[in-house]
Amino acid sequence: MTKRDTDLALTVLNAATLVVDGIQEGLARRGHAAVRPAQGFALVRIGQGDTTVLDVAEQLGVTKQAASQLVEVLVGRRHVKRVADPNDARRRLLTLTARGRACAAATEEAAAEAVAAWRPTLGAAGLKSLYGLLGALDRTGPLRPAW
Amino acid sequence: MTKRDTDLALTVLNAATLVVDGIQEGLARRGHAAVRPAQGFALVRIGQGDTTVLDVAEQLGVTKQAASQLVEVLVGRRHVKRVADPNDARRRLLTLTARGRACAAATEEAAAEAVAAWRPTLGAAGLKSLYGLLGALDRTGPLRPAW
DNA sequence: GCATGATCGTCAAGGTGCTGGACCAGATGG
DNA sequence: CCATCTGGTCCAGCACCTTGACGATCATGC
Numbered sequence: 001m002t003k004r005d006t007d008l009a010l011t012v013l014n015a016a017t018l019v020v021d022g023i024q025e026g027l028a029r030r031g032h033a034a035v036r037p038a039q040g041f042a043l044v045r046i047g048q049g050d051t052t053v054l055d056v057a058e059q060l061g062v063t064k065q066a067a068s069q070l071v072e073v074l075v076g077r078r079h080v081k082r083v084a085d086p087n088d089a090r091r092r093l094l095t096l097t098a099r100g101r102a103c104a105a106a107t108e109e110a111a112a113e114a115v116a117a118w119r120p121t122l123g124a125a126g127l128k129s130l131y132g133l134l135g136a137l138d139r140t141g142p143l144r145p146a147w
Numbered sequence: 148m149t150k151r152d153t154d155l156a157l158t159v160l161n162a163a164t165l166v167v168d169g170i171q172e173g174l175a176r177r178g179h180a181a182v183r184p185a186q187g188f189a190l191v192r193i194g195q196g197d198t199t200v201l202d203v204a205e206q207l208g209v210t211k212q213a214a215s216q217l218v219e220v221l222v223g224r225r226h227v228k229r230v231a232d233p234n235d236a237r238r239r240l241l242t243l244t245a246r247g248r249a250c251a252a253a254t255e256e257a258a259a260e261a262v263a264a265w266r267p268t269l270g271a272a273g274l275k276s277l278y279g280l281l282g283a284l285d286r287t288g289p290l291r292p293a294w
Numbered sequence: 295g296c297a298t299g300a301t302c303g304t305c306a307a308g309g310t311g312c313t314g315g316a317c318c319a320g321a322t323g324g
Numbered sequence: 325c326c327a328t329c330t331g332g333t334c335c336a337g338c339a340c341c342t343t344g345a346c347g348a349t350c351a352t353g354c
Binding site: 052053065069089090091092 | 301302303304305
Binding site for chain 2: 015
């Protein structure tokens with residue numbers, strides 16, 4: 001059974017590759033070729049409101065410095081604006097611009113599209129059971145750099 | 148249904164994170180903390196025989212230069228040796244040393260272990276159906292950098 | 295009040311890993 | 325042969341991450 005377990009590990013990595021590449025391609029097709037998946041995920045998080053650089057760092061699983069740099073890029077692209085937190089002058093709340101909202105939506109669409117591409121192969125039932133199985137795994141929370 | 152598709156994409160990435168981290172940890176627990184997953188995969192490939200730098204590059208989905216650098220590290224660690232190809236003086240066949248074989252085996256074990264950790268949660272039947280579902284997806288072949 | 299310590303964020307320097315361009319040595323085919 | 329292709333490496337540059345240090349702002353306890 002060990003041999004099959006090893007193969008399963010590879011199929012999981014393969015699936016993740018398909019997802020990441022699919023998101024990249026989906027973003028590009030929507031005119032956001034410059035947006036990397038990790039940036040898209042950050043935008044989605046920011047879109048949920050009340051988000052700071054630390055929140056982004058936690059979600060992506062990187063240091064606050066790395067998150068700060070990533071956010072800096074998004075600010076430079078006019079996807080994100082920093083606003084002062086009225087309750088805590090240390091915090092700089094992140095908010096989406098109109099362009100940022102478009103990118104966040106595109107990221108979610110691209111992610112959905114990437115797995116929707118499997119529907120012809122797996123069927124709706126297959127996707128559903130896949131969702132059930134993988135959803136039962138530990139939620140480690142942080143995603144991974146380079147995504 | 149789109150919302151669920153988006154979530155599924157995230158669960159796939161989460162699963163891949165678990166696999167990669169599990170492999171890292173499994174390698175460390177076997178005394179190969181310095182071996183990165185991508186290096187382990189390269190070792191496994193080299194262990195199959197008749198492997199060149201270009202083959203490694205293809206498997207990992209990186210340029211031949213990157214593969215060359217990765218192999219250079221493995222050679223420096225005495226995991227891999229380069230031998231001349233008697234039929235083609237341009238090719239430098241890669242072979243595993245005893246230490247390299249140990250690392251390759253440890254990588255496969257660690258990968259199997261990473262998904263075996265899901266057995267208590269998903270059950271043997273769950274793993275099997277997961278394998279069936281993910282195995283049906285396109286085999287893009289190349290893995291990803293940084294793994 | 296006010297010192298002390300924790301927290302948010304940035305700056306700066308450094309490392310790692312990948313890429314594209316250039317190049318050499320060896321193979322290949324008219 | 326000679327032009328071309330292929331396997332491999334060297335090199336410069338880049339993208340992204342990390343650790344360390346720091347200023348600024350809260351929060352606590354006396």
